[in-house]
Amino acid sequence: MIPKRSIQRTGTQVVTSSQTAAAAxxxxxxxxxxxxxxxxxxxxxxxxxxxxxxxxxxxSPAEVASWTxxxxxxxxxxxxxxxxxxxxxxxxxxxxxxxxxSTLALTxxxxxxxxxxxxxxxxxxxxxxxxxxxxxTLVVALATQGCAPERTGRVIARIQITQILTVAAxxxxxxxxxxxxGVRGLLLTAAAMCLTAFVGFxxxxxxxxxxxxxxxxAAGESVFVFRLAPGVGWMAVLLFLAALIDRSFQPATVxxxxxxxxxxxxxxxAGLLMSVGAAGDGFAAWYCGNxxxxxxxxxxxxxxxxxxxxxxxxxxxxxxxxxxxxxxxxYALGAGGMQTLLYTAASRRIPEAVRTSQFALLASCFxxxxxxxxxxxxxxxxxxxxxxFLANAAWFAVxxxxxxxxxxxxxxxxx
Numbered sequence: 001m002i003p004k005r006s007i008q009r010t011g012t013q014v015v016t017s018s019q020t021a022a023a024a025x026x027x028x029x030x031x032x033x034x035x036x037x038x039x040x041x042x043x044x045x046x047x048x049x050x051x052x053x054x055x056x057x058x059x060s061p062a063e064v065a066s067w068t069x070x071x072x073x074x075x076x077x078x079x080x081x082x083x084x085x086x087x088x089x090x091x092x093x094x095x096x097x098x099x100x101x102s103t104l105a106l107t108x109x110x111x112x113x114x115x116x117x118x119x120x121x122x123x124x125x126x127x128x129x130x131x132x133x134x135x136x137t138l139v140v141a142l143a144t145q146g147c148a149p150e151r152t153g154r155v156i157a158r159i160q161i162t163q164i165l166t167v168a169a170x171x172x173x174x175x176x177x178x179x180x181x182g183v184r185g186l187l188l189t190a191a192a193m194c195l196t197a198f199v200g201f202x203x204x205x206x207x208x209x210x211x212x213x214x215x216x217x218a219a220g221e222s223v224f225v226f227r228l229a230p231g232v233g234w235m236a237v238l239l240f241l242a243a244l245i246d247r248s249f250q251p252a253t254v255x256x257x258x259x260x261x262x263x264x265x266x267x268x269x270a271g272l273l274m275s276v277g278a279a280g281d282g283f284a285a286w287y288c289g290n291x292x293x294x295x296x297x298x299x300x301x302x303x304x305x306x307x308x309x310x311x312x313x314x315x316x317x318x319x320x321x322x323x324x325x326x327x328x329x330x331y332a333l334g335a336g337g338m339q340t341l342l343y344t345a346a347s348r349r350i351p352e353a354v355r356t357s358q359f360a361l362l363a364s365c366f367x368x369x370x371x372x373x374x375x376x377x378x379x380x381x382x383x384x385x386x387x388x389f390l391a392n393a394a395w396f397a398v399x400x401x402x403x404x405x406x407x408x409x410x411x412x413x414x415x
Contacts, residue, residue, distance in 0.1 A: 020146055021146075021148065022206075023146050023206035023208070024145070024146035024147045024148070024151075024206075026204055026205065026206050027142065027143060027144075027145050027146055027147075027205055027206055028143050028144075028147070028155050028158070029204075030142075030200050030201060030204045030205045031139060031142045031143035031159075031205075032143065032158060032159065032162050033197070033200055034099075034103070034135075034139075034142075034197040034200060034201065035139065035159065035162045035163060035166060036162060036166055037193040037194065037196055037197040037200075038103065038106060038135055038193065038194055038197050039163060039166045039167070039170070040166050040169075040170040040173075040193060041106075041110065041189075041190035041191075041193040041194055042170075042190070043166065043167055043170035043171050043174065044170050044171070044173060044174030044177065044186060044189065044190055044193075045174060045183075045186055045187060045190050046072065046170075046171060046174065047171050047174055047175055047178070048174065048175075048178045048183045048186055049068045049071055049072060050064050050065075050068050051178070051183055052122075052183040053067045053068055053071070053119055055183060056116070056117070056118055056119050056122065057118065057119070058119055067119050067123075070123060071119075071122060071123060071126050073371065073374075074123070074126050074127055074130060075126045075127075075129050075130040075133070076130070076136070076367050076370065076371060077130065077367075077368070077371055078127060078130025078131050079129075079130045079131075079133055079134050079135075079136060079137060079364075079367060080137070080363075080364040080365070080367035080368045080371075081130075081364070082130065082131050082132075082134055083134045083136075083137030083138075083360045083361070083363060083364040083367070084137075084357060084360050084361040084364055086098055086102075086134045086137065086138075086360060087137060087138070087141070087356045087357035087358070087359065087360025087361065088356075088357040088360075090138070090141070090356035090357065090360070091353065091354050091355075091356045091357045094207055095138065095141055095142060095145060095207065095356045096201065096205055096207035098134075098138055098356065099135075099138060099142055099201045099205065100198060100201055100202060101132070102132075102133050102134050102135040102138060103135065103194055103195075103197045103198035103201060104198050105129065105132045105133050106129065106133055106135060106191075106194040106197075106198075107191050107194040107195045107198055108191075109125050109128060109129045109133070110187055110188075110190045110191035110194055111187075111188065111191040112125055113125050113187050114184045114185075114187035114188045114191070115184075134360070136363060136367060137359075137360040137363040137364050137367070138356070138359075138360060138363075139159060139363065140156060140159065140343055140359045140362070140363060141355055141356045141359035141360065142205075143155050143156070143158075143159055144156065144347065144355075144359075145207070145208060145355075146206070146208055149347075149348065150292075150293050152292060152344055152347045152348075153288070153289045153290070153291065153292015153293065153340060153341075153344040154289040154290060154292060155289075156289060156292070156339075156340045156343045156344055156347075157285045157286055157288060157289020157290070157292070157337070157340045158289065160281075160282075160285040160289075160337075160339055160340050161282050161285050161286060164278055164281055164282050164285070165278075165282070168274075168278050174186060177189060227354070228358075228361075229349060229350050229351060229354055229358050230349055230410060231346070231349045231406065231410035231411055232346060232349065232350065232358050232361065232362065234402070234405070234406035234409070234410050234411075235342055235345065235346040235362060235406070236361055236362055236365040237365070237402055237406075238342050238399060238402055238403060238406065239339070239342050239343075239362050239365050239366045239369065240365040240366065240368060240369040240372075241369065241395055241398060241399040241402065242338045242339055242342060242366070242369065242399065243339075243365075243366040243367070243368075243369025243370045243372075243373060244369040244370075244372045244373040244376065244395060245308070245312075245373065245392045245395050245396065245399070246338075246339075246369075246370070246373065247369065247370040247371075247372075247373030247374055247377075248373035248374070248376045248377045248380075248388050248391070248392060249312075249331075249373075249388065249389075249392055250277070252377050252380075252386070252388035252389065252392075253270075253273050253274075253277065253328060255377075255385055256315075256324065256385055256386050256389075257269040257270040257273050257321070257324070259385045259386070260318075260319075260320065260321045260324055269321055269325075272325060273324070273325060273328050276325060276328055276329050276332070277328055277329075277331075277332055279332075280328070280329050280331075280332025280333050280336060281332050281336045281337075283332070283333065283336075284332055284333055284335075284336025284337035285336065285337045285339075285340050286337075287337060288300070288304075288336075288337030288338075288340040288341050288344075289337070289340050289344075291341070292340070292341075292344040297341055297344060297345045298345070298403065298407040298411060300341060301338070301341050301342065301345065301403050302400060302403055302404065302407075304334065304335050304336075304337065304338055304341070305335070305338070305396055305399050305400040305403055306396075306400060307330075307331075307334030307335045308331065308334065308335030308338075308392075308396040308399075309393050309396035309397055309400065310334075311327060311330050311331035311334055311335055312331070312389045312390070312392040312393035312396060313389070313390070313393040314327055314330075315327045315328070315331065315386070315389040316386055316389040316390045316393065318386075335396075339366070343359075343362065345411070346358075346359075346362060347359075349410075349411070376388065376391065
């Protein structure tokens with residue numbers, strides 16, 4: 001017996017639900033592959049930036065550090081600022097074109113970076129990439145286009161797991177390639193990886209087109225006019241806080257490991273903590289993705305924020321390496337997956353017509369949070385090596401309060 005399939009009409013075409021599901025699956029696979037290629041390209045090159053700065057004529061250790069920090073940090077900040085506008089353009093003209101634009105920009109700029117003659121030329125290219133790239137702000141919207149609501153959480157979890165695994169593996173692989181190819185060869189390899197992602201989107205991505213004018217648009221309204229969907233502002237604040245905590249937590253863990261471990265053992269303890277943390281974070285993302293089918297995610301969001309508060313407060317008072325490893329695992333399992341939960345909850349309130357711009361705004365706030373978290377680590381670690389954990393306990397308290405307010409004012413049943 002042939003199973004019944006629901007259909008939807010788009011213009012003169014008839015699209016079956018099975019075809020829609022297959023297209024959504026292709027979109028997910030293509031986007032996950034692009035994460036491995038594009039974020040892998042960046043983390044391939046990341047360890048080589050200091051050597052490249054020296055190759056370009058900067059020898060003072062202080063100047064090398066300053067240039068490296070600027071080269072790494074300027075691109076995500078500008079991408080976060082420009083991302084919502086590119087998302088708005090994607091609402092108007094289609095996210096597929098935005099994916100092609102960003103991956104092609106990455107290809108061209110990584111290629112040009114291999115031929116620079118000074119740090120200032122490289123910095124100019126990094127500035128340009130931040131303004132016209134914006135790939136990171138598109139990832140969630142690209143992967144979930146056409147996805148059934150009950151699968152959205154699992155897709156977002158796979159994004160997070162893929163990012164965790166890529167960040168874990170790419171730097172080591174990049175170090176090996178840098179010795180074989182040199183830094184400029186490594187940059188060309190990164191360009192080739194981004195070109196592969198461009199071809200993947202060009203040939204494999206199943207774009208649904210532009211669903212219609214975004215809600216509230218007047219005829220000919222400028223793409224510079226940005227409207228927030230209901231509840232998205234609350235989610236933007238929550239994602240900023242989640243990213244701030246996460247980005248400040250990771251380097252603080254390594255620094256505190258060096259403080260706790262006996263001489264000569266800090267690297268081994270730091271490596272163990274990174275492995276335990278990555279495994280725990282990946283499991284938490286998988287678990288939270290499976291919980292995405294729940295009709296109400298807010299009790300889980302609140303519970304994990306409370307667990308994060310407790311874990312950070314406990315880590316602040318930790319006095320031994322063994323207790324610290326246990327605390328790190330408890331933090332990952334109890335508070336991890338927050339990004340997955342928040343994106344999933346937001347996806348339920350974002351209209352199809354403005355999904356690209358709204359997800360881009362959320363991703364931009366997350367990127368800004370990662371930058372703020374890195375700065376926070378530097379400031380607080382100078383005061384006290386484990387001070388970041390106490391600050392993060394306070395930030396979790398703020399996140400908890402904002403989550404409760406968001407549920408009450410924007411996500412209750414009356415809305």
